[in-house]
Amino acid sequence: MSFDSPQAYDIAVVGGGGAGLTAALYGARARRRTLVFERLITGGQIATTELVENFPGFPQGINGTDFAMNLVQQVEHFGAELRYEDVQAINPQHGKPFRIDTREGSYEAHAVIATAGADYNKLGIPGEEELVGRGVSYCATCDAAFFQDEEVIVVGGGDAACDEALFTTRYASKVWLVHRRETFRASALLQERVFANPKIEVIFNSVVQRISGEQVVETAELINTETGQTHILPVGAVFIFIGQTPNSHLLKGLVELDEGGHAQVDLQMCTKVPGLFVAGDLRTKAARQLVSACGDGATAALAAEAYLAKQGIGEG
Amino acid sequence: MAETSEVTDATFEADVMKSDLPVLVDFWAPWCGPCRMVAPIVEELGEEYAGRVNFYKMNTDENPTIPTQYGIRSIPSLLIFKSGELAGTIVGFRPKSDLKKRLEEAIA
Numbered sequence: 001m002s003f004d005s006p007q008a009y010d011i012a013v014v015g016g017g018g019a020g021l022t023a024a025l026y027g028a029r030a031r032r033r034t035l036v037f038e039r040l041i042t043g044g045q046i047a048t049t050e051l052v053e054n055f056p057g058f059p060q061g062i063n064g065t066d067f068a069m070n071l072v073q074q075v076e077h078f079g080a081e082l083r084y085e086d087v088q089a090i091n092p093q094h095g096k097p098f099r100i101d102t103r104e105g106s107y108e109a110h111a112v113i114a115t116a117g118a119d120y121n122k123l124g125i126p127g128e129e130e131l132v133g134r135g136v137s138y139c140a141t142c143d144a145a146f147f148q149d150e151e152v153i154v155v156g157g158g159d160a161a162c163d164e165a166l167f168t169t170r171y172a173s174k175v176w177l178v179h180r181r182e183t184f185r186a187s188a189l190l191q192e193r194v195f196a197n198p199k200i201e202v203i204f205n206s207v208v209q210r211i212s213g214e215q216v217v218e219t220a221e222l223i224n225t226e227t228g229q230t231h232i233l234p235v236g237a238v239f240i241f242i243g244q245t246p247n248s249h250l251l252k253g254l255v256e257l258d259e260g261g262h263a264q265v266d267l268q269m270c271t272k273v274p275g276l277f278v279a280g281d282l283r284t285k286a287a288r289q290l291v292s293a294c295g296d297g298a299t300a301a302l303a304a305e306a307y308l309a310k311q312g313i314g315e316g
Numbered sequence: 317m318a319e320t321s322e323v324t325d326a327t328f329e330a331d332v333m334k335s336d337l338p339v340l341v342d343f344w345a346p347w348c349g350p351c352r353m354v355a356p357i358v359e360e361l362g363e364e365y366a367g368r369v370n371f372y373k374m375n376t377d378e379n380p381t382i383p384t385q386y387g388i389r390s391i392p393s394l395l396i397f398k399s400g401e402l403a404g405t406i407v408g409f410r411p412k413s414d415l416k417k418r419l420e421e422a423i424a
Contacts, residue, residue: 041357042353086412138408
């Protein structure tokens with residue numbers, strides 16, 4: 001531990017999703033004093049995924065929440081600390097540890113691994129915000145069961161939308177899967193299941209432009225993007241899965257961001273700020289998968305460990 | 317960490333409506349992943365507010381009456397009651413600091 005800042009952590013991880021928790025696991029196992037900040041719930045996007053079937057080593061797949069809880073347990077078992085605090089700023093201090101400000105207080109850490117991930121996008125249409133929790137949902141695994149034998153809409157065309165549409169069929173009498181393009185982005189296997197499911201009806205080239213209801217969702221208005229024709233569907237719920245935006249506001253002014261707001265890092269997850277690493281969905285990359293997020297986290301933690309050793313922090 | 321006590325349709329009146337202290341009820345279900353991830357945050361709050369606010373959780377699978385009465389269509393939902401009246405509703409998962417702010421407002 002540095003003599004200058006006896007209170008400083010060796011590694012602070014900002015974001016407790018797959019990338020962050022894996023980074024913390026590697027940090028803690030390197031016997032580094034490691035602190036994880038989580039703004040919302042640990043596990044990140046994986047905590048709201050019903051079934052993870054593409055993580056190697058789970059032939060039957062694993063429930064996303066179970067995966068997240070196992071990972072948290074594993075990380076805490078090796079001694080990393082977890083705090084539910086919303087980080088407001090990461091401040092490099094020349095020749096001294098980083099200062100990390102949360103809404104609750106300030107912390108110091110010699111290395112910072114930013115893994116704040118991405119948040120689900122909203123449609124930004126009338127009725128959406130007003131009816132959140134009363135039929136508008138961003139988590140089918142949380143809320144689908146409240147719509148037993150009702151008709152519902154799922155919006156989106158990626159893995160998340162298809163996965164959630166399939167899950168929703170356990171409860172809903174019918175699922176309208178509405179996608180603005182004429183093909184899905186989802187993996188071929190998920191698409192096959194969607195098209196084979198008798199409860200799912202796919203509506204391509206359409207967007208939801210209004211959600212209406214007195215107390216709860218009653219109808220959704222669709223517009224066909226090619227013909228301009230509108231169509232009102234009576235539904236009990238609208239589940240929205242239309243991509244994500246990276247939580248990179250903390251990195252603005254610190255590191256280079258691409259057009260989408262992702263941080264540019266090298267192969268070791270290093271930024272141009274010594275001691276600051278970025279991993280997972282927050283960085284520029286092609287594959288946004290749980291397994292690659294975890295891989296990023298491990299790479300970043302190993303790079304952080306090498307950085308700390310080079311600085312002579314915590315040796316002997 | 318102390319696990320939050322359960323409240324049911326049968327005990328809701330006594331534990332929540334007739335409580336002298338404000339009460340926060342965490343509506344959850346075993347199949348709701350985020351509910352399980354929110355539980356440790358609610359437990360932390362429960363410890364921080366011990367003696368000021370009573371904390372309960374209600375399983376919406378096992379208790380059909382109260383969730384319906386309060387129009388719960390999304391979980392996790394945290395409802396805050398003060399003097400037998402609904403004083404605040406928080407739908408979905410929010411940062412712990414937001415939860416504290418909403419809780420403070422509701423019990424003020």
